[in-house]
Amino acid sequence: MTQAGVYGQRLGRGLHVRDAPVLVTRSLRSAALAVTEVRNDAPVPKFSGSLPAEDAYLVSLKIRDYPDCECWENGRFVTKANVRAGATYLYDLKRDPRYVIDKPFHSLFFYLPRSALNDIATQPGASRVEELNYSPGVGHDDEVVRHIGATLLAGFRRPDEPNQLFVDHMLLAFTAHVGLTYGGLKPVVEPGRGGLAPWQVKRACERLDSDLSGGLMLQQIAAELGLSVSHFSRAFRISTGLPPHQWLLRQRVEAAKQMMAVRGLPLSEIAISAGFANQSHFTRVFSQMVGVSPGAWRRETSGGPATEA
CATH class of the missing domain: 2.60.120.10 (Jelly Rolls)
Structure with a gap:
């Protein structure tokens, strides 16, 4: 083609x-x-x-x-x-x-x-x-x-x-x-209630959460809600405080935290399961969002040594 x-x-x-x-x-x-x-x-x-x-x-x-x-x-x-x-x-x-x-x-x-x-x-x-x-x-x-x-x-x-x-x-x-x-495009003035309806927020979050790898396109989610991509992106941010890709990163980190409660599960495996490209990507994003590395967070919350590999 x-x-x-x-x-x-x-x-x-x-x-x-x-x-x-x-x-x-x-x-x-x-x-x-x-x-x-x-x-x-x-x-x-x-x-x-x-x-x-x-x-x-x-x-x-x-x-x-x-x-x-x-x-x-x-x-x-x-x-x-x-x-x-x-x-x-x-x-x-x-x-x-x-x-x-x-x-x-x-x-x-x-x-x-x-x-x-x-x-x-x-x-x-x-x-x-x-x-x-x-x-x-x-x-x-x-x-x-x-x-x-x-x-x-x-x-x-x-x-x-x-x-x-x-x-x-x-x-x-x-x-x-x-x-x-x-191009002389005039900025769009957001209406007073510029966010998504509650059912739209729920549906959008469910769709994003169903694919932690982030493989879904914004167009797919917006179409399911009957919205243009630009409208959906703005309204989602108004409703959740985050653009969709940042919201998904937060969900990945939360998923990783839950998996780290399982003793002996390697961080490399957790990284892939939570939708990160690799352990290095996981460590960098987690450290930026949480303030400590995944290994340190696991030690602090479990009170014991962490499996790093």
């Missing part, structure tokens, strides 16, 4: 990199959202390849400085400028964006179809996004994109750990931010 969308290996080929790891969500009705990491520490000098023309944008967070970057659109030279690590750049895929690759580079590229922006804009009172406001080759100091990018980059470093709920949440938050910041 041919991939639709400029992300992953399709993007990597255009930028002349062999390995282009990607995280994807299909939680919006109309299109996939994706983020791809591209890096080349020793490129062969050449133009980047022409990317497929789509009604979509690439939003790039630069991880590494790139001096004297020569940018082109529609076959014409646009500008030459120093690109700084931490800056955000926007590219319209309808305009054949290209640049001269002649130095090492490292970036995250978010693939953002216009249809996804318009899905976000379907909230009451929101207007459709016509075009994103940007100048070719001009970077933006965008703290939100830097934060989201840093969080996702950590996920690329530990590819077994990010679950689908986490990826859905981060890419939906990114899409909403871009629509608000560069």
Whole structure:
């Protein structure tokens, strides 16, 4: 099946990199959202390849400085400028964006179809996004994109750990931010009772709790409740105080605590049973949420030695 969308290996080929790891969500009705990491520490000098023309944008967070970057659109030279690590750049895929690759580079590229922006804009009172406001080759100091990018980059470093709920949440938050910041999308005013109905909270929590691995997509849960993904995500947070992926992490920790009451059960086995990628992932999340390591917590609560392996 041919991939639709400029992300992953399709993007990597255009930028002349062999390995282009990607995280994807299909939680919006109309299109996939994706983020791809591209890096080349020793490129062969050449133009980047022409990317497929789509009604979509690439939003790039630069991880590494790139001096004297020569940018082109529609076959014409646009500008030459120093690109700084931490800056955000926007590219319209309808305009054949290209640049001269002649130095090492490292970036995250978010693939953002216009249809996804318009899905976000379907909230009451929101207007459709016509075009994103940007100048070719001009970077933006965008703290939100830097934060989201840093969080996702950590996920690329530990590819077994990010679950689908986490990826859905981060890419939906990114899409909403871009629509608000560069597309003129008006923020949605939450109603006074903006949470879920009690039966919806119960059903959503049951569905999340049924798969501690986080393999469910937000779209599946939202559809069962008759809600859009963005509405469900906001309402769930209002009702529970946490976004779905954070609520699930808390449930994993609580499940692990119950299992640690069983003497002799190895922490490595508890980690997998509670939905964590491995023992290291379990230890890091548990320590952040509880304040002590799983082994220390078990010793404190049981009054005896813990099995660490």
